[in-house]
Amino acid sequence: MPVPLAYSWRNLRTRWLTTLLTAGGMALVVFVFTATLMLAEGLRRTLVTTGSPGNAIVLRKGSDTEIKSSIERPTASAMATQPEIAFDGQGRTMVARETVVLIGLPKKSTGKVANVTIRGTDAASLELRPQVRLIAGRLPRPGTPEVMVGKAVASGFTGAGLGQSLHFGKREWPVVGVFDAGTTGFSSEIWGDANQLMPAFGRNAYSTVVAGLRDPALFAAYRQAIETDPRLQAETWRETRYYEKQSDRMRKFLTVLGVTLTVIFSLGAVIGATITMYSAVANRVPEIGTLRAIGFRRGAILTAFLLESLFLGLLGGISGVALASCLSFLTFSTTNFQTFSELSFKFTLTPWITGLSLAFAAIMGVAGGFFPAVRAARLNIVAALRDD
Numbered sequence: 306m307p308v309p310l311a312y313s314w315r316n317l318r319t320r321w322l323t324t325l326l327t328a329g330g331m332a333l334v335v336f337v338f339t340a341t342l343m344l345a346e347g348l349r350r351t352l353v354t355t356g357s358p359g360n361a362i363v364l365r366k367g368s369d370t371e372i373k374s375s376i377e378r379p380t381a382s383a384m385a386t387q388p389e390i391a392f393d394g395q396g397r398t399m400v401a402r403e404t405v406v407l408i409g410l411p412k413k414s415t416g417k418v419a420n421v422t423i424r425g426t427d428a429a430s431l432e433l434r435p436q437v438r439l440i441a442g443r444l445p446r447p448g449t450p451e452v453m454v455g456k457a458v459a460s461g462f463t464g465a466g467l468g469q470s471l472h473f474g475k476r477e478w479p480v481v482g483v484f485d486a487g488t489t490g491f492s493s494e495i496w497g498d499a500n501q502l503m504p505a506f507g508r509n510a511y512s513t514v515v516a517g518l519r520d521p522a523l524f525a526a527y528r529q530a531i532e533t534d535p536r537l538q539a540e541t542w543r544e545t546r547y548y549e550k551q552s553d554r555m556r557k558f559l560t561v562l563g564v565t566l567t568v569i570f571s572l573g574a575v576i577g578a579t580i581t582m583y584s585a586v587a588n589r590v591p592e593i594g595t596l597r598a599i600g601f602r603r604g605a606i607l608t609a610f611l612l613e614s615l616f617l618g619l620l621g622g623i624s625g626v627a628l629a630s631c632l633s634f635l636t637f638s639t640t641n642f643q644t645f646s647e648l649s650f651k652f653t654l655t656p657w658i659t660g661l662s663l664a665f666a667a668i669m670g671v672a673g674g675f676f677p678a679v680r681a682a683r684l685n686i687v688a689a690l691r692d693d
Contacts (some may be wrong), residue, residue, distance in 0.1 A: 331621025335626060339658060348556055359520075369550075371403075393429065401428075405424055406502070421462065430496070448501070579673045582613070607678050
């Protein structure tokens with residue numbers, strides 16, 4: 306017959322100080338593990354939600370980012386005439402020809418210069434990005450050097466506030482509006498008229514063409530039309546997939562770094578759990594002998610001690626996840642390895658991260674308690690009852 310679960314839990318409560326210290330070590334390991342996954346997931350979600358499944362983004366063939374892409378004006382016009390493209394309420398095609406460049410601005414927090422993305426927009430740019438909404442000031446007037454800045458830029462960079470002016474491209478650019486794009490990457494951008502920005506940076510070509518499709522299911526047809534036309538020399542992405550791809554390199558780096566640190570720290574946590582459980586076995590030898598004498602088999606003793614170490618791991622896991630969940634209120638700023646521009650995003654805790662973290666904590670607990678549990682199960686009944 307099995308040993309009651311209450312027996313394993315009660316023994317942890319009896320040794321509450323040792324339990325707290327061991328569970329605390331595991332909690333720190335789980336915190337690092339969870340925080341790393343939250344950071345990578347926050348980056349992925351920020352970039353994925355930047356795009357819309359109903360939009361197609363066209364780049365020059367061989368370009369993996371908007372910044373590296375270059376599309377000549379006649380080519381961009383040809384991309385805007387496909388039958389899959391939607392029309393707005395005034396009968397205009399939902400196509401935005403945009404220019405994307407980087408400039409350096411000093412950060413308020415450190416004073417160091419970081420890259421910020423400037424997007425030269427078209428008349429349809431705002432309608433294609435419904436997540437972008439003006440929260441202060443007004444929209445820039447077409448044909449003028451006025452710009453509006455994302456909320457993250459306005460709060461994070463010197464001279465980028467409403468009513469101030471930015472100096473780049475050998476001219477002044479008044480900041481007339483601040484917009485909020487939610488948790489998307491657009492909040493870390495500056496927007497202005499593409500026809501004003503292009504000559505300021507000595508450009509005659511657009512970076513990208515964004516097309517709003519009549520139906521998201523028409524994406525394959527639109528892509529085929531663009532990519533099979535030898536005159537265009539372009540490749541087409543669904544906008545959500547394009548932005549998700551931008552997070553791949555950074556997510557892999559964060560994941561590898563976090564897993565490496567977690568493995569190193571977890572070894573110490575497992576050793577701590579092993580020492581704790583060996584101490585528990587040593588202090589309860591007569592008790593184990595009594596359990597064996599009244600009919601509990603070796604398997605029941607083994608299970609009881611494994612459950613005890615499992616409870617210990619879960620206690621640390623729950624504490625670590627709870628601590629990591631507090632990071633959801635923080636905004637993190639880093640350089641996107643794909644575009645080398647500054648990007649703000651939040652730690653994101655999801656059900657799968659919670660489940661994976663608790664499973665990892667449980668594995669640590671069981672790994673730490675396995676050999677002590679085996680030792681407890683193998684104790685000789687007579688020798689255990691005689692132990693002082």
